[in-house]
Amino acid sequence: MIDLEKLKSGDRRTLAKAITLVESTKAEDQIEAQKLLNSILKNDNKSFRLGVTGSPGVGKSTFIENFGCFLIAKNFKVAVLAIDPSSPTSGGSILGDKTRMEKLANEPNAFIRPTPSSGALGGVAQQTRESILLCEAAGFDFIIVETVGVGQSEFEVANMVDFFMLMILPNGGDELQGIKKGILELADLILINKADGERLNQAIQTQAQYKSALQITSHTSFWETQVLINSSLNSDNLETLLKMLTDYQTIAKINQNWFKKRQNQNLEWFNSLIKEIILAKIKSNKSTNSRFMELIEEIGQEKISALQAAHEISKTLFKD
Numbered sequence: 070m071i072d073l074e075k076l077k078s079g080d081r082r083t084l085a086k087a088i089t090l091v092e093s094t095k096a097e098d099q100i101e102a103q104k105l106l107n108s109i110l111k112n113d114n115k116s117f118r119l120g121v122t123g124s125p126g127v128g129k130s131t132f133i134e135n136f137g138c139f140l141i142a143k144n145f146k147v148a149v150l151a152i153d154p155s156s157p158t159s160g161g162s163i164l165g166d167k168t169r170m171e172k173l174a175n176e177p178n179a180f181i182r183p184t185p186s187s188g189a190l191g192g193v194a195q196q197t198r199e200s201i202l203l204c205e206a207a208g209f210d211f212i213i214v215e216t217v218g219v220g221q222s223e224f225e226v227a228n229m230v231d232f233f234m235l236m237i238l239p240n241g242g243d244e245l246q247g248i249k250k251g252i253l254e255l256a257d258l259i260l261i262n263k264a265d266g267e268r269l270n271q272a273i274q275t276q277a278q279y280k281s282a283l284q285i286t287s288h289t290s291f292w293e294t295q296v297l298i299n300s301s302l303n304s305d306n307l308e309t310l311l312k313m314l315t316d317y318q319t320i321a322k323i324n325q326n327w328f329k330k331r332q333n334q335n336l337e338w339f340n341s342l343i344k345e346i347i348l349a350k351i352k353s354n355k356s357t358n359s360r361f362m363e364l365i366e367e368i369g370q371e372k373i374s375a376l377q378a379a380h381e382i383s384k385t386l387f388k389d
């Protein structure tokens with residue numbers, strides 16, 4: 070049983086227990102978790118959900134630790150949820166992240182939690198979404214979600230945060246780095262990291278390149294993608310960054326985008342969960358599953374149209 074009052078008071082042990090509950094794949098835990106989540110749905114949503122992505126080694130964890138400590142010094146409460154889709158439950162590279170955030174982890178107003186991969190409904194994305202809600206209920210002001218650019222995780226994270234940040238390294242060439250298609254359009258901010266020492270000039274050049282490249286990509290939002298340089302060896306640009314985030318929040322709230330975005334994210338999520346539940350139903354029944362596999366073959370061999378196959382499956386699921 071999770072003590073709701075303790076959770077709301079910001080008790081980190083209770084928060085950790087609550088997250089373990091939503092991560093559990095046991096049926097009775099799931100029921101309990103859903104009850105808990107329903108009881109915290111209406112909170113005043115003052116938090117800022119920040120997504121951070123970028124290739125391994127770009128400096129995400131170091132940046133989050135620095136920015137986290139900077140926010141803590143300003144009396145904010147900071148939660149970090151780190152997703153590593155490549156690591157099994159016990160955590161491979163995630164452990165590295167944890168040790169690197171030692172300073173932040175020692176702050177009483179910080180909470181750091183790696184998210185293990187799992188095959189539960191909605192996978193890591195579902196657990197992270199629910200963990201975000203729990204952190205909000207526990208009164209955290211900033212919830213930072215770190216993800217490496219593996220698989221779909223970046224897109225999933227972009228879809229659960231208020232502000233999405235892509236970290237890249239300075240590069241001297243004319244070409245933009247091999248950034249996954251679509252990520253640039255999702256980014257609210259591109260942070261060119263390790264802008265220090267010999268790389269400072271390169272970073273400034275890269276910033277100029279991205280700024281001009283962004284003039285031709287379309288960002289379907291009221292917000293124009295920003296490009297900043299940063300070095301975690303100093304704290305020079307953290308104030309600028311915080312101002313950018315608070316400006317974003319102010320503008321988004323004035324033009325109603327803040328809550329609309331969260332609402333849309335929830336609705337999209339609802340839709341994708343329904344699809345997942347239906348697929349799980351198909352696969353949970355031996356005969357529907359084998360027919361499903363056959364149909365996949367038959368569609369491949371052009372023996373049946375995708376539409377007809379879909380209707381056939383849905384007829385077996387919904388008897389009417």
Ligand SMILES: Nc1nc2c(ncn2[C@@H]2O[C@H](COP(=O)(O)OP(=O)(O)O)[C@@H](O)[C@H]2O)c(=O)[nH]1
Nearest residue numbers: 124125126127128129130131262263300301302
């Ligand atoms: N020079 C320099 N090194 C950095 C900076 N940020 C991180 N690093 C180093 O880059 C390496 C990878 O950093 P890490 O935060 O683990 O990257 P992540 O894989 O993106 O989380 C570490 O050795 C850091 O010390 C920076 O701003 N400047």
Ligand SMILES: [Mg+2]
Nearest residue numbers: 129130131166
């Ligand atoms: Mg990391």
